[in-house]
Amino acid sequence: MKKRSIAYHIDIAEQIRETSALETKQIAFIPRLMATVSLPVSKQQDNEFIRRNGNRTLTMLASREIGLPYGTIPRLALCAITTLSKQNQSNIISLGPSTAHFLNVMGKSCTGGKNGSLTYAREQLKRLLSCTIQVTQSSEHLWDMTSLRVSQSASILWQPNSPYRWQSQLTLTDEFYQHTQQYAIPIDLRVLHACGHYPLAMDIYCWLTYRYYSLKRPITISWVDLMIQFGNSYQRDAHFKANFRNALDRVILFYPQARFTVDQHGIQLLPSPTHVPPKDLNYYLRSSE
Numbered sequence: 001m002k003k004r005s006i007a008y009h010i011d012i013a014e015q016i017r018e019t020s021a022l023e024t025k026q027i028a029f030i031p032r033l034m035a036t037v038s039l040p041v042s043k044q045q046d047n048e049f050i051r052r053n054g055n056r057t058l059t060m061l062a063s064r065e066i067g068l069p070y071g072t073i074p075r076l077a078l079c080a081i082t083t084l085s086k087q088n089q090s091n092i093i094s095l096g097p098s099t100a101h102f103l104n105v106m107g108k109s110c111t112g113g114k115n116g117s118l119t120y121a122r123e124q125l126k127r128l129l130s131c132t133i134q135v136t137q138s139s140e141h142l143w144d145m146t147s148l149r150v151s152q153s154a155s156i157l158w159q160p161n162s163p164y165r166w167q168s169q170l171t172l173t174d175e176f177y178q179h180t181q182q183y184a185i186p187i188d189l190r191v192l193h194a195c196g197h198y199p200l201a202m203d204i205y206c207w208l209t210y211r212y213y214s215l216k217r218p219i220t221i222s223w224v225d226l227m228i229q230f231g232n233s234y235q236r237d238a239h240f241k242a243n244f245r246n247a248l249d250r251v252i253l254f255y256p257q258a259r260f261t262v263d264q265h266g267i268q269l270l271p272s273p274t275h276v277p278p279k280d281l282n283y284y285l286r287s288s289e
Contacts, residue, residue: 004197012194013253021188022280028083028192029184031176033058033135033148035210038203038230040070053229055137062131069127072199073120076106077128079192081150081172082180087288091177095156095168099125102168107193122156129154129170149173185210186276186284191254201247203230208251208258212272222266 021027037051037058049060049068062068080102084093095102100110103121111117133148154170172180187209195201207229211219223241231240245262252258259270 009194009250009253012190016188016190016254017256020280021190021276022284024190026189027276027281027284028079028187028189029086029180030079030187030206031082031179032183032185032210033133033179034075034078034203035185035206037135038207039074039199040068041199043070044068051229054225055139057136057138059134059136060131061134062127066130067127068131069124071120071124072196072202073106073108073124074128075199075202076108076192076196077102077125078150079187079189080105081170082184083189085172085177085180086184089181091172091174093170093172095170097167099156099168107189107196125156146175148176148179150176185213186274186281188254188275191251191275194254195250198247198250200230200243201250204244204247205251205255208255208269209275211269212258212274215269215271218268218270220266220268223264224266226266 015024036056037053039051039060040049044067047062047064047068049058051058060068081093085091096105099118099121102125103110103117106121108117108121113119129151131149133150135146135148137144150172151170152173156168156170185206187206191205192202195205223237226244227237227240230244248262248267255275257273257275259272261268261270
């Protein structure tokens with residue numbers, strides 16, 4: 001069954017309804033920055049990328065030689081790295097004996113060739129691990145800045161299947177490690193894998209999951225603000241609105257507990273159950289200690 005087919009998504013949605021992420025061992029974690037500001041969806045011509053969400057701004061910087069990360073792989077990689085760090089409570093992350101192994105962890109199949117997943121993953125991991133992420137918050141009386149790099153060192157084996165025991169490994173920077181331990185947000189990994197070809201749907205799912213953990217009263221986010229946060233690849237508002245609605249419909253297939261209304265003004269979020277229930281998360285964290 002093809003992963004982009006409606007039948008596949010319906011099947012995954014039924015599995016999520018029938019069994020929890022805790023039961024299927026599919027609780028994973030994302031860094032908070034993934035839920036508050038979106039990464040590039042498509043390839044960027046510049047080596048600087050800026051996204052805003054209210055008073056929060058994300059700036060990504062990369063060398064011109066390597067370039068900025070974009071698409072689904074960096075999102076899945078950040079989730080995998082954060083989850084491994086959270087589970088092991090360690091800043092040293094093993095990515096396995098090959099790129100194919102790490103692709104499998106991210107729910108991706110391994111294909112070779114110039115346009116295959118192996119080549120794409122290799123390029124995107126280089127971009128992600130090489131860039132600097134800066135998050136700032138500002139108001140009339142406050143300016144706060146955090147500068148993050150995912151890793152301070154990395155050694156990756158670029159082979160689809162390695163006959164050797166040598167492991168790909170990276171060491172997280174102290175800042176990013178502390179970010180994963182203190183601010184990681186629990187998600188159902190099956191949703192990210194099911195949306196593995198749709199970065200906008202991945203972003204919306206992460207965003208909703210984050211917002212519903214603390215939402216106590218209805219809040220309306222305008223189309224202008226949604227465009228600023230999510231619409232980096234759309235030239236026209238109408239195109240963004242249509243694609244946002246389509247991606248939202250895809251997410252709600254997997255997360256029907258999310259309550260909201262959409263109209264000409266934007267989206268109103270209503271207090272809703274978190275996708276990973278607090279009791280399941282607490283049990284997971286206790287059993288991981």
